[in-house]
Amino acid sequence: MTEAQAKPNGPMPSAQMERKLAKAVERAQQAFMEKNLRFTQLRQDVFAEIAATHASIGAYDILARLAEKGTRLAPISVYRAIDALLEAGVIHRLESKNAFFACRRIEHRTGRRPIFLACENCNGVQEVDSDGIFETIDRLSAAASFQPRVKFVEVSGLCEACRPGKD
């Protein structure tokens, strides 16, 4: 599965899309600056590709899309950019799919954590507020004398647009 993926949203004027993308890139740049990380050309290119998708996308899909645009890279280069983007918090990793998506919720970087709802059909990802789930996890961990470091809460299923009986 290297190509072809249903769009999570309906059609949108390309000009508007581009403006949105530019804004997202700008916000990413902001995030990098705030963390004293460098928003290099490579990182910007990779981020733009992820953000343009509006869904989760695998590292090798990013690679392929950049290649189509003339930027031929080794996998390792993409992964390095991804690592930096993850560190800056501008993308998230979807563990259950080995894929990545652009974070659209600023507040994640200021304390609140979301859970991920990933559509199996269109690959779109919603980030919704966790409503105490992470606090519960902390409590359960403590009760088990377990020291948590990274917590994953992911749901795989069908988004509203992809539900059967809604053509």
Place this chain on the structure above:
Amino acid sequence: MTEAQAKPNGPMPSAQMERKLAKAVERAQQAFMEKNLRFTQLRQDVFAEIAATHASIGAYDILARLAEKGTRLAPISVYRAIDALLEAGVIHRLESKNAFFACRRIEHRTGRRPIFLACENCNGVQEVDSDGIFETIDRLSAAASFQPRVKFVEVSGLCEACRPGKD
């Protein structure tokens, strides 16, 4: 990382270990029978290898250990056995590590779902009751018009035995 992994528990008399393993295999067999699935030799071998670990283990590690014992298999064979074991509910998959571990809580097969606490040092996994987390996920999904199919909650960190300052 194909070899060498710290033991999650202290030393235990090998005879006792073997008895425990035999019991686990027996319970697995039970689970297969109840679901009208076949507990074949291959599945039993793979299950025994996973259960003997008392921790999470990757498919290729299982492969290597079976090979050491003279059972040389293709990866696909191991994966097929794993699929059957997952279906029977006698093992779980740890999404964040691409690894598997034996389920030690019968009650999971009767409705209750656990969350997983996975130690980064010894690879041991604790399954603790979710205390309403999955119900919260259902509620949040519904609020987002999302139809959940597979949910997972995993925590990566350090178990009590592996915490710093406890040699």
Place this chain on the structure above:
DNA sequence: TCGGAAACGTTACTTTATACCACCGGGCCG
């Protein structure tokens, strides 16, 4: 006992991810 489904074997391959080493460019220290 025979026919179909489920399990298994074999080969090859895809997808995901990392190790290793060389190089380059910019900032900083002497």
Place this chain on the structure above:
DNA sequence: CGGCCCGGTGGTATAAAGTAACGTTTCCGA
């Protein structure tokens, strides 16, 4: 000013995880 360190990049190779396709065997029920 020169040398050096360091983060980022490029390239090659390879590890690790997972699957497709297809043929053969085994099991079980009609």
